[in-house]
Amino acid sequence: MDRFARQRLVPGWDQDRLGRSRVIVCGIGALGNEVARLLALAGVGHLLLCDPDVVAESNLSRTPLFRPADVGRPKAEAAVPELLALNPGIRVAPRTAALAEGVGLAELRDADLVVSCLDSVAARVQLASRCNQVGVDLLDGGTNAWGGEVRYYRTGEDCYGCALTPGRRAVEDDPWSCGAAARTTVAGATAPVSALIGSWMAATAVRLLLLLETEPGILRVDAAGRQAGPVSVRRDPDCPLHRRIPPGAVQRVALTHRATVAELLAATAPGETVLAWAPVRIPGQRAADATAGSTKLADAPPQARLADVAVAPREILPVIGRGPDGARTVRYLELSGEEEEASR
Ligand SMILES: [Zn+2]
Known part of the structure; x- marks a missing residue:
């Protein structure tokens, strides 16, 4: 048994x-x-x-x-x-x-x-x-x-x-x-x-x-x-929480959250802006003091690791750019995973 x-x-x-x-x-x-x-x-x-x-x-x-x-x-x-x-x-x-x-x-x-x-x-x-x-x-x-x-x-x-x-x-x-x-x-x-x-x-x-x-x-x-x-609860058509990331707009990058900010920014084109989902943090400082609540990764120190500026493992990050007609474009970068974390 x-x-x-x-x-x-x-x-x-x-x-x-x-x-x-x-x-x-x-x-x-x-x-x-x-x-x-x-x-x-x-x-x-x-x-x-x-x-x-x-x-x-x-x-x-x-x-x-x-x-x-x-x-x-x-x-x-x-x-x-x-x-x-x-x-x-x-x-x-x-x-x-x-x-x-x-x-x-x-x-x-x-x-x-x-x-x-x-x-x-x-x-x-x-x-x-x-x-x-x-x-x-x-x-x-x-x-x-x-x-x-x-x-x-x-x-x-x-x-x-x-x-x-x-x-x-x-x-x-x-x-x-x-x-x-x-x-x-x-x-x-x-x-x-x-x-x-x-x-x-x-x-x-x-x-x-x-x-x-x-x-x-x-x-x-x-x-x-x-x-x-x-x-009973009904779907509220005005509920703003239903924004889906189009799966086709997500691109894997061969970087984990242990990579540096500079390494990730190097994976983008000139003029593109990578955003985080939370204000980026400068290691050792409060986020609000250091970056005034900015969610732009470019505002973090280039040599800081993504993990240390509040980016999660296997995060999917929005990248804002401009199309040929000047219109705003959004694509997404997906960080790779590390070897599965060992149990402790
Ligand atoms: Zn909802």
């Missing part, structure tokens, strides 16, 4: 498919802990964990992957040993940067599933937009005091932003639940509720990876009222 003998008995189960699957988990707080833990146990072979925050004492009441000794360590890194202890047969890659710096668009595009366990509206809007840019589905979740939502967005249909007012889409930051002290509102959160929503997300994730029939849409779970049911 092997480790997975019992789950192989589930109709439609394909352990080999799960073993080959690549899942990106954005946010390794309470929900991300639960989702990553369950996907590791189920034998999902490749997990990429992205979170820029460090473990706080107040996380320990609902994060089964973290221990008191992890306080102060990056969440994405602290989760790795525990996941490998649960299932030594998987690979786990941590990314300790914010979303747009940590996971490139080509990585989102090529993942078997992207899971959002983020804790703010702003981060969810950004991830929804990036998934729409490359046409991938998104499984999102959030908790409140005694329940929460599990949201499966199929590409081309409604997205997280469709249910928000324009003001909410533009909100600077608004934690849904487990915000840090500096944020404006911090709602109550408990382990039983994050386990409840995280388990429902993980069950949905496994069904999606196994290609079992799964309806898109929002499921609202209410443990206090002992109810769970769908919430």
Whole structure:
């Protein structure tokens, strides 16, 4: 009897498919802990964990992957040993940067599933937009005091932003639940509720990876009222998050995010401008101080590595130029990947 003998008995189960699957988990707080833990146990072979925050004492009441000794360590890194202890047969890659710096668009595009366990509206809007840019589905979740939502967005249909007012889409930051002290509102959160929503997300994730029939849409779970049911959302034609990068406009370059700014700029024609998705950073300085929030790569030091000026691995970067008639043109450069990151 092997480790997975019992789950192989589930109709439609394909352990080999799960073993080959690549899942990106954005946010390794309470929900991300639960989702990553369950996907590791189920034998999902490749997990990429992205979170820029460090473990706080107040996380320990609902994060089964973290221990008191992890306080102060990056969440994405602290989760790795525990996941490998649960299932030594998987690979786990941590990314300790914010979303747009940590996971490139080509990585989102090529993942078997992207899971959002983020804790703010702003981060969810950004991830929804990036998934729409490359046409991938998104499984999102959030908790409140005694329940929460599990949201499966199929590409081309409604997205997280469709249910928000324009003001909410533009909100600077608004934690849904487990915000840090500096944020404006911090709602109550408990382990039983994050386990409840995280388990429902993980069950949905496994069904999606196994290609079992799964309806898109929002499921609202209410443990206090002992109810769970769908919430209807329509695609908002004015939702600005549906701009897709035309796949035919994307060109691979033989450079990774370890290449220098100068090397990437050398791959463009005179008069072309390469943009980043976030303000470029000068290593050692705050982005706003150094480049006044510029997203032009030409404003970064030429010898700086792309990784150090906030460009994600396997990012797809827009290149603005002028056509023969003077009209603005946009093409995209896709950074190559390094050898797959070794599990730690
Ligand atoms: Zn939308």
